[in-house]
Amino acid sequence: MIALRERRPAHRTFWITGHDAVARRVGVTAFPLEAVDAGHVGAVAVFWQAGT
Amino acid sequence: MQKPLELILMRQLAAHLAMPIFIADAEGMVLFYNRAAEPILGRPFAEVGERPLREWMREVNLYDEEGAFIPPEERPLPLALRDRRALHRRLQVQSFDGRRRRLEATVLPLQGQGGRILGGAVIFWELDGA
Numbered sequence: 471m472i473a474l475r476e477r478r479p480a481h482r483t484f485w486i487t488g489h490d491a492v493a494r495r496v497g498v499t500a501f502p503l504e505a506v507d508a509g510h511v512g513a514v515a516v517f518w519q520a521g522t
Numbered sequence: 523m524q525k526p527l528e529l530i531l532m533r534q535l536a537a538h539l540a541m542p543i544f545i546a547d548a549e550g551m552v553l554f555y556n557r558a559a560e561p562i563l564g565r566p567f568a569e570v571g572e573r574p575l576r577e578w579m580r581e582v583n584l585y586d587e588e589g590a591f592i593p594p595e596e597r598p599l600p601l602a603l604r605d606r607r608a609l610h611r612r613l614q615v616q617s618f619d620g621r622r623r624r625l626e627a628t629v630l631p632l633q634g635q636g637g638r639i640l641g642g643a644v645i646f647w648e649l650d651g652a
Contacts, residue, residue, distance in 0.1 A: 478647075479541065479626070479645070479647045481610050481626060481628060483610075497608065497609075497610055497628075499610060499628035499645065501541045501645060501647075502541070503539065503541075504539065504540035504541065505538055505539065505540070506537075506538050506539065506540055506557070507538070516608070516628065516630060516645075518607065518608040
């Protein structure tokens with residue numbers, strides 16, 4: 471939401487529990503999609519399972 | 523030699539975004555950084571061009587958050603490629619213009635079909651008050 475609302479990149483590490491009820495620690499980096507020729511068009515979040 | 527499609531597409535994407543992005547291949551060649559990265563790295567990519575990462579590392583110094591020098595083999599991109607995992611770090615970079623800047627950087631290994639490592643992408647941004 472930071473990337474969308476404030477139009478700036480952000481990184482956080484947190485725990486999520488998915489549909490399989492397993493808690494996983496994930497790293498997430500999100501950044502606004504500012505196209506060179508089209509302005510703000512959205513955001514991307516990349517995430518991965520982080521070490522405990 | 524033709525680069526893998528994934529690297530070509532990543533470069534195309536980076537070229538159209540205003541987020542600083544740096545791309546290297548699995549053979550250790552710096553392939554590209556976009557215009558948004560140029561003010562942070564201190565020199566336009568057109569002047570620097572594709573070059574081996576080991577050459578790059580002699581000219582661009584990285585330090586950890588506390589200012590301790592990070593040797594080449596412990597830098598985030600080689601680590602991400604070696605361990606095949608993404609990582610995120612707060613860093614200081616001293617680039618071509620000699621100025622030191624504080625950054626956050628996320629490094630993503632780029633894996634193709636079959637899990638083959640094709641290279642890595644670094645998405646980074648300068649911290650406020652740097």
